[in-house]
Structures are given as structure tokens and as C-alpha cells.
Amino acid sequence: MAKPVKVFADLSIQSEDGEIIVKNADDGSLIFDFPTRQSFNNFTEVPLPFKPSLKAIGKANAALLQQRQPVVIRVDHEDWIILGKTPKATLKFVKLAPFYLKQNLSWKDSLYLVGTALGFAIGYLAIRKES
Known part of the structure; x- marks a missing residue:
């Protein structure tokens, strides 16, 4: 079984909308801590090589739970996405949906957002695992 990821020094990513901080609780x-909703929105525009879906979120949550590596995505000091702590992922759809749904009110956009965050978390874990 893999060991949980340990960040020895806080990682910060400077963006136009503030500083994104990655750290261990x-x-x-x-913990991925975004200072504002806009910084989270800008980050989620990164294209992903997989199709985000509720199934993908469930698989990522199950993998993180099995590896005992909880991942929390915070926006403005509030937990929006919690993965790997319980058998079901915790998502703040009330927070995510209005911000990411377009005029046609497609749920695909909000799922794409969650998939992007998961992709970043899984990518970060894979990079840390190799080094």
C-alpha cells in the first residue's frame, strides 16, 4: 500500500487572482487552498485528457480512500470538495453549480470543473509518488 503524500514545504502558485496554496493539514x-472563486474558476479552465463524470469522481475518491490520502479543495477558506475521507465524495454542489453552469444550465460544465480539480489532485499525487 502506498504511503500518503506529505508536503514538506508549503507550495504556492501565484495567479492573477491570488496565491493558491498546497499544504498538508x-x-x-x-489541502488545495484557492483564495477566491475566480482563482478556482481560472484554474479549472485547464483541459483534461479524460472525460469528467460522477463515475470518475467516485473512482478517484475510492482510490484516494484506499491509499488513505484525503484531498480537500478549499475556496475562500471553505471546503468545496473532499475526497478520500469517506466512501462517498463530499461536493458542495450548491457552491459549485451556480458558478460554473452556463446559460443553458448544463451539468456537464459543473462536472468538468470537478473533474479538472480531481485531475490536478491525481496528477500532483502521481508526480510526488515518482519523486
């Missing part, structure tokens, strides 16, 4: 959770 006291309980070992990997």
Missing part, C-alpha cells in the same frame, strides 16, 4: 490531508 495536521491529519495528513492534502
Whole structure:
């Protein structure tokens, strides 16, 4: 079984809308802290090589739970997405949906957002695992 990811020094990513911080919580959770909704929105415009879906979120949550690596995505000091702590992922659809749905109110856009965040988290874990 793989060991949980441990960030030894806080990682910060400077964006136009503020500083995105990646760190470990006291309980070992990997925290992605976005300063504003706009910074989270800008980050989610990164294209992903897989099709995001609820099934993909469930698989990512199950993998993180099995590896005992909780991942929390915070926006403005509030948890929006929690993966790997419980058998079901915790998503703040009330927070995510209005911000990411377009005029046609497609749920695909909100799922794409969640998939992007998961892709970033899984990519970060894969990079840390190799090094």
C-alpha cells in the first residue's frame, strides 16, 4: 500500500487572482487552498485528457480512500470538495453549480470543473509518488 503524500514545504502558485496554496493539514490531508472563486474558476479552465463524470469522481475518491490520502479543495477558506475521507465524495454542489453552469444550465460544465480539480489532485499525487 502506498504511503500518503506529505508536503514538506508549503507550495504556492501565484495567479492573477491570488496565491493558491498546497499544504498538508495536521491529519495528513492534502489541502488545495484557492483564495477566491475566480482563482478556482481560472484554474479549472485547464483541459483534461479524460472525460469528467460522477463515475470518475467516485473512482478517484475510492482510490484516494484506499491509499488513505484525503484531498480537500478549499475556496475562500471553505471546503468545496473532499475526497478520500469517506466512501462517498463530499461536493458542495450548491457552491459549485451556480458558478460554473452556463446559460443553458448544463451539468456537464459543473462536472468538468470537478473533474479538472480531481485531475490536478491525481496528477500532483502521481508526480510526488515518482519523486
